[in-house]
Amino acid sequence: MKIIINNDIVEFENKKENVEKIVESINQRLKENELDLSHLVIDGNYIDEELYQYLTDNILTIQEIVVVVKTPELIVNETLDSAYNYIANAVLLIKPLAEAFYQHPKQDSWKNLANLFEGIQWIMETVNRIDNIENLKNIVINYQIWNEYVQTIKGLSAVIIELEDAMVNQDQVLIGDLLQYEIQAIFETSEEKLQFLIPTGGRHHVS
Known part of the structure; x- marks a missing residue:
């Protein structure tokens, strides 16, 4: 799957053991670039529930996560x-x-x-x-x-x-x-x- 955040793309394999790494990777990039999270768009769908739980439930099928930051x-x-x-x-x-x-x-x-x-x-x-x-x-x-x-x-x-x-x-x-x-x-x-x-x-x- 691809994770897109602030024009930066990171890729992870669709494995359950990667769920925590994905969440940590997003949080690290937000922190490093002093960005605030607005919302997530996963495979074209607006997601407002906890990412960890959503990833756990759908990790095998997710293709793209767009992390939308606040202006x-x-x-x-x-x-x-x-x-x-x-x-x-x-x-x-x-x-x-x-x-x-x-x-x-x-x-x-x-x-x-x-x-x-x-x-x-x-x-x-x-x-x-x-x-x-x-x-x-x-x-x-x-x-x-x-x-x-x-x-x-x-x-x-x-x-x-x-x-x-x-x-x-x-x-x-x-x-x-x-x-x-x-x-x-x-x-x-x-x-x-x-x-x-x-x-x-x-x-x-x-x-």
Whole structure:
């Protein structure tokens, strides 16, 4: 069978023992070329179920797998849409979380803080990833506002270091201050900027 991905063709024998190798090969090429999966077309048919299972069931008859990747435009739109949804929800949770740390944070408070910490890291990573896309000026809806959003998110870099130290030292008052006076403001500004940038949501591998 032939596997076509980003104008690259790889061939495998139609053997059941090759199923795992095929899935690994596709994922490796997606990762190496920093591509996101859109969908698969197998022998002319759109496939949206798990590739591993589909291959296991049909390995002897498949002739061609076309791996359709997402365009930069779609990646940007989906990522910004996800970022907007995350930030809009987080804005509503930060103030109550800060108040919890000013008092007596429970186990759920620490768990929510850890989740927020991971969310902030993800937001920063998405900004770096998008900002490195070629011809981004022709992709985002408003390039000036995009740059303003980037500068806003960069403000999280110093805050997240302080937050990590405060979490390690269990400095509850400092955590509350960082949440209420730093992160809340940055998230509110980010939400405003993203409203002018969004139109969608992404997969980065097959399974």
